[in-house]
Amino acid sequence: MLSAVEQAIEGAILNLDHQEIKKLLTKLPKGKRLRAKLILYIAKENKESIKLASIAEMIHAASLLHDDVIDDAMQRRGVESINALYGNKNAIMLGDILYSIGFFELVDMGSIIAKSISNAVVQLSIGELDDVSLSKQFNVDAVIYRDMIYKKTASLMEACAYSAAILAGKNADAYALYGKNLGIAFQMIDDLLDITSDAQTLGKPALHDFVEGKTTLPYIYLHNRLNNEDKKKLEAMHARSLDMKEQEWILLNIKKYDIIQKCYLEAKELVLEALEAIKDEKNQKLNSIAKEMIDRSF
């Protein structure tokens, strides 16, 4: 089903008739194509939905290329990132090319969809900026964190679901809520995995986010629970490399206060709300995507 989307992306790139870009793009990991799936599952597979899905994935890929430069990430889904392989400059330029192809193709989708998707890119760019800014201090405000991950991760998924529903003449607001909640929950689970997975599974060291200065929801909740002395201890570990003892102390306290479970339940709540929003649609595939996201133990 996704092969038509892959073909559309390849086609857009082949159209440029540029050897170097073609070569660089073969190194781009394809990922889960979650945004493409959302679109195809909502709007069914047809010429327009395939085009929209290819646009969404090109824009998403562009954002990841720039994110990896900004986060100095040397790996992406367990393989070397483009910036690691070809340097930051190529990653920036390739991102700009994918963004602009995406926007160019978006014009054909009509102004409602074009505005929805391009506004999501504004939001995700701001979300990335906020993510970096928040990393400079120990952010202890869960509201600020949720707003940031909404922008950074969920805004594009929300716009994809909304736009696909517009294409299909379905209830766009319901699907938008589904996409938004799924996106926020997805990022929350991703942030949890940074704590619960070992380095091998995730392709990056455990507690990587905290070392990078990112106080994701578990660290915010942990901080809220600790006494003043331990709050200071945790703050002193922020945004620097941790020795084994420090890592263990964090993990022990996360366990002690049931932080993972608390965060997981918050993500689950969002997913259940997403399912509720589209319950009248009886869309088995969308229900499965949502359920799979929370159908795991931590």
Next chain:
Amino acid sequence: MLSAVEQAIEGAILNLDHQEIKKLLTKLPKGKRLRAKLILYIAKENKESIKLASIAEMIHAASLLHDDVIDDAMQRRGVESINALYGNKNAIMLGDILYSIGFFELVDMGSIIAKSISNAVVQLSIGELDDVSLSKQFNVDAVIYRDMIYKKTASLMEACAYSAAILAGKNADAYALYGKNLGIAFQMIDDLLDITSDAQTLGKPALHDFVEGKTTLPYIYLHNRLNNEDKKKLEAMHARSLDMKEQEWILLNIKKYDIIQKCYLEAKELVLEALEAIKDEKNQKLNSIAKEMIDRSF
């Protein structure tokens, strides 16, 4: 006349309601606003043309932000660049924000204009990639160089002139040719100034392009003229810092073979063709922009 454009840009940014972005953007040099001028001079000052001009300038600013990161440029128009002031990451993110606001606003301009401008951004992104790739060797092919500067610099000016003419119901192809030739000539003159200006005037060291590996038209023509021994000598100086003696040798040979004059005449030819394309329009301001570009001695 440009103040309405500045207000439109400020308005788009204020709409985001984001303190940090507002602050970063006050540090962005405004520049000559050449693209805004082209648009306003072609389409006259009205609500639509002002909006298009603000979009073009936001997109142009975004491209410069990323260019400066890619070129490691610490100055822009004699003042410190955003990447120098706030680091590469902020420059990348701010560029992404400006690009996406530009694309979002572009949707309102109708699909012909939106496609023209967004296609130009694809071209300028490819042009930037080509510029970097070409810098790795001593490119001796003037055709490849002209194609690269067309993409990197002229494609957006061409699209601005074309789109403004569409807005005004004027001869879009004629204005597109004007914009394209003006853009190529502009880049050629800019490349000449890197050789003829001293460090103080230009805000960067003389022969900076060559040191960075960029074999602009003068170096290509010089290379073509030199004997084999001197060709090799020139090639050996490529993409590294030059001592005074080496600089003098290059400048002496450029003078000996009248390279500056040859390049200037090529730029002038393009400008005259631009003027010819719009001669029936009797647009005094556009004529002046073109003439001012070549009305100088080298």
